Amino acid sequence: xxxxxxxxxxxxxxxxxxxxxxxxxxxxxxxxxxxxxxxxxxxxxxxxxxxxxxxxxxxxxxxxxxxxxxxxxxxxxxxxxxxxxxxxxxxxxxxxxxxxxxxxxxxxxxxxxxxxxxxxxxxxxxxxxxxxxxxxxxxxxxxxxxxxxxxxxxxxxxxxxxxxxxxxxxxxxxxxxxxxxxxxxxxxxxxxxxxxxxxxxxxxxxxxxxxxxxxxxxxxxxxxxxxxxxxxxxxxxxxxxxxxxxxxxxxxxxxxxxxxxxxxxxxxxxxxxxxxxxxxxxxxxxxxxxxxxxxxxxxxxxxxxxxxxxxxxxxxxxxxxxxxxxxxxxxxxxxxxxxxxxxxxxxxxxxxxxxxxxxxxxxxxxxxxxxxxxxxxxxxxxxxxxxxxxxxxxxxx
Amino acid sequence: xxxxxxxxxxxxxxxxxxxxxxxxxxxxxxxxxxxxxxxxxxxxxxxxxxxxxxxxxxxxxxxxxxxxxxxxxxxxxxxxxxxxxxxxxxxxxxxxxxxxxxxx
Numbered sequence: 001x002x003x004x005x006x007x008x009x010x011x012x013x014x015x016x017x018x019x020x021x022x023x024x025x026x027x028x029x030x031x032x033x034x035x036x037x038x039x040x041x042x043x044x045x046x047x048x049x050x051x052x053x054x055x056x057x058x059x060x061x062x063x064x065x066x067x068x069x070x071x072x073x074x075x076x077x078x079x080x081x082x083x084x085x086x087x088x089x090x091x092x093x094x095x096x097x098x099x100x101x102x103x104x105x106x107x108x109x110x111x112x113x114x115x116x117x118x119x120x121x122x123x124x125x126x127x128x129x130x131x132x133x134x135x136x137x138x139x140x141x142x143x144x145x146x147x148x149x150x151x152x153x154x155x156x157x158x159x160x161x162x163x164x165x166x167x168x169x170x171x172x173x174x175x176x177x178x179x180x181x182x183x184x185x186x187x188x189x190x191x192x193x194x195x196x197x198x199x200x201x202x203x204x205x206x207x208x209x210x211x212x213x214x215x216x217x218x219x220x221x222x223x224x225x226x227x228x229x230x231x232x233x234x235x236x237x238x239x240x241x242x243x244x245x246x247x248x249x250x251x252x253x254x255x256x257x258x259x260x261x262x263x264x265x266x267x268x269x270x271x272x273x274x275x276x277x278x279x280x281x282x283x284x285x286x287x288x289x290x291x292x293x294x295x296x297x298x299x300x301x302x303x304x305x306x307x308x309x310x311x312x313x314x315x316x317x318x319x320x321x322x323x324x325x326x327x328x329x330x331x332x333x334x335x336x337x338x339x340x341x342x343x344x345x346x347x348x349x350x351x352x353x354x355x356x357x358x359x360x361x362x363x364x365x366x367x368x369x370x371x372x373x374x375x376x377x378x379x380x381x382x383x384x385x386x387x388x389x390x391x392x393x394x395x396x397x
Numbered sequence: 398x399x400x401x402x403x404x405x406x407x408x409x410x411x412x413x414x415x416x417x418x419x420x421x422x423x424x425x426x427x428x429x430x431x432x433x434x435x436x437x438x439x440x441x442x443x444x445x446x447x448x449x450x451x452x453x454x455x456x457x458x459x460x461x462x463x464x465x466x467x468x469x470x471x472x473x474x475x476x477x478x479x480x481x482x483x484x485x486x487x488x489x490x491x492x493x494x495x496x497x498x499x500x501x
Binding site for chain 2: 036039
């Protein structure tokens with residue numbers, strides 16, 4: 001026990017009284033073993049003095065060796081536990097350093113927990129968070145989180161509710177998908193007409209009054225369902241027509257595909273910019289010169305040491321260079337592209353079309369491939385229109 | 398005009414002639430001599446091996462080859478650790494003696 005340690009434990013002291021034959025030798029023996037005695041005075045039967053509380057074992061040992069009788073009178077100090085802890089100040093210092101480091105480093109973002117979110121969805125969230133400067137290695141507080149939540153709810157329109165919870169260096173991201181529910185519109189006073197000529201296969205009206213039956217052939221623009229009907233008095237009963245009339249139709253589409261086309265395509269060259277973020281500091285590599293049109297792809301890589309997350313991340317942005325070139329299509333490619341254009345026209349007009357037959361014919365003229373496609377397909381053949389006049393007994397005959 | 402010279406203190410003739418003495422170690426018993434320091438009523442020593450006697454009027458210390466006895470009133474040991482002892486009280490007399498030859 002050194003004197004420096006005694007000074008550190010000034011609060012821990014014990015008053016003792018030593019008597020007996022070896023009381024005088026006790027003082028010398030205790031001092032030789034490193035005990036610091038102070039205010040030693042003569043008493044009626046021996047000596048009284050004061051020493052550090054941690055030196056009690058050595059005092060007892062000195063008393064045993066010298067044959068003196070030792071009595072501990074009073075003890076004041078922090079207690080046994082704190083005395084032991086103070087005897088090993090490294091533990092206390094380590095504890096204090098641990099809490100300080102836990103508080104300081106806990107404010108940094110170490111890892112992002114996306115839960116069961118799909119990887120594609122994770123990338124969307126990660127890029128959105130990075131735009132708010134939230135990624136591994138940054139320092140986060142409550143204000144940043146709330147602001148990021150509001151921004152994410154605004155940006156991600158397909159998300160119903162976003163929650164960002166930051167606890168002990170881990171950011172938990174939760175979301176709920178926005179649930180859409182179709183609302184039946186109020187029945188507008190309207191009628192349904194045939195979009196194209198064909199055969200009616202099924203009538204599935206939700207409202208209105210059907211004017212056709214399955215198996216009936218209709219022409220383009222023919223009334224399929226009316227939105228009003230006359231009652232017995234001849235007054236109009238209005239009920240807007242809605243629903244579907246499933247029919248088989250035939251249509252011909254034409255599309256032309258040039259054999260040469262100017263297009264912007266990737267050259268295969270790329271350049272990479274890397275930025276590091278660690279403990280709130282950001283380093284960025286020297287940016288290369290950018291020339292021409294480029295398309296950027298960014299990926300965020302959290303820094304890890306094995307399975308241990310580190311408060312840092314690597315942001316790597318790859319710029320793929322593009323340039324304008326003249327593309328020359330082969331006959332086969334041009335035909336396929338022209339046929340695709342025809343199919344797109346069909347799907348644009350009848351989004352739910354189910355193809356039954358198709359006949360494609362191609363003709364090359366003036367540097368372009370022309371495709372004529374004849375489709376036999378089934379689809380909803382209705383298109384809304386104005387109400388048709390009431391059918392009275394006179395008109396129906 | 399009278400000129401005055403700065404007076405120079407003459408060094409002992411023997412020391413000037415024997416510069417080899419400058420690097421000699423001290424005498425053999427130099428470090429075993431008692432070391433006492435008096436300061437504001439306290440007597441401190443760095444070489445106390447044992448406390449031979451301790452009463453309010455007398456404090457006898459073993460300082461190696463020398464035995465030092467402090468006489469006075471209300472003597473006490475203010476601090477004692479290792480070989481460093483600080484005593485306090487009203488010291489009226491200090492007596493030195495050789496341990497093996499009796500008091501001188």
